[in-house]
Amino acid sequence: MLSISNLNKSYEHHRALTEVSLLVPEGVIFGLLGPNGAGKTTLIRIINQIIEQDSGTVEIDGKILSPNDIRKIGYLPEERGLYKKMTVWDQLIYFSRLKGLQSIESKQKVKNWLEKLEIGSWRDKKIEDLSKGMAQKVQFISTVIHEPKLLILDEPFSGFDPVNAEIIKNEILELKAKGTTVILSTHRMESVELLCDHVAMIHKSRKILDGTIREVKNSFRPQEFSVSLTNLSRDLPQEWKILNENYGVFNFSIPLQGRSPNQLLKELMEYGDVVEFLERVPTMEEIFIHQVKAASYE
Structure with missing residues (x-):
């Protein structure tokens, strides 16, 4: 869907992007990650043709x-942009017409979306009279109403309570199911875990990580298992560092150290009853923190 090759961008003495290349497959949710100031917003603005790169290419659908x-393209920026004195209805009609919808189609789509997101009763309210969450819904509708092939969402859950965040999450998944390609830029790693198929991370203007969620997690697996033992028949080796002990259940982590999981499990059974044996897989938040710290020391 989107191919980015060797993208570079500088602002006077500040390097925003350095040789960034990405492939965004069609019909996926692609997580664009990185700490503040990493270069994500610059990349998004280049894709949206708000600014131009110094060098490199951006292709969409092979062109x-x-x-x-x-x-x-549909773009939901982190800094929202609605006209506060306009009503919800007029605002959405205006944006939908700007994006090429004809009058009759525009009115029908706005009506349908207001009903879908349960804000139909607010159609004649001015934006300045809405809560932040309600205004966010209006902004989301204005972003997707023209059914873009590529949807770029920058912190789309900001300002939403859990109920409305769930509504927006389900709308994003429904758009993906219909074939929309989504780029999701967020610091909420739980959203990345839940929604994204593929992720890339930018730090200090450079791409430092890229792959499917499974590939990324597999590459950071520590080859370590969380274990709980009870009814001990013998003392545990001192090198097995016990995290805690509750009512006769001993909890600790143990590395494979060249053993297969079955070999390790067999060894553990010689010490007592195994009530938990679970491979420790890092979360995306742990990977994010690890990568940022590692890159910062380089």
């Missing part, structure tokens, strides 16, 4: 990105 492609 160099052009002004005509802007209607294929």
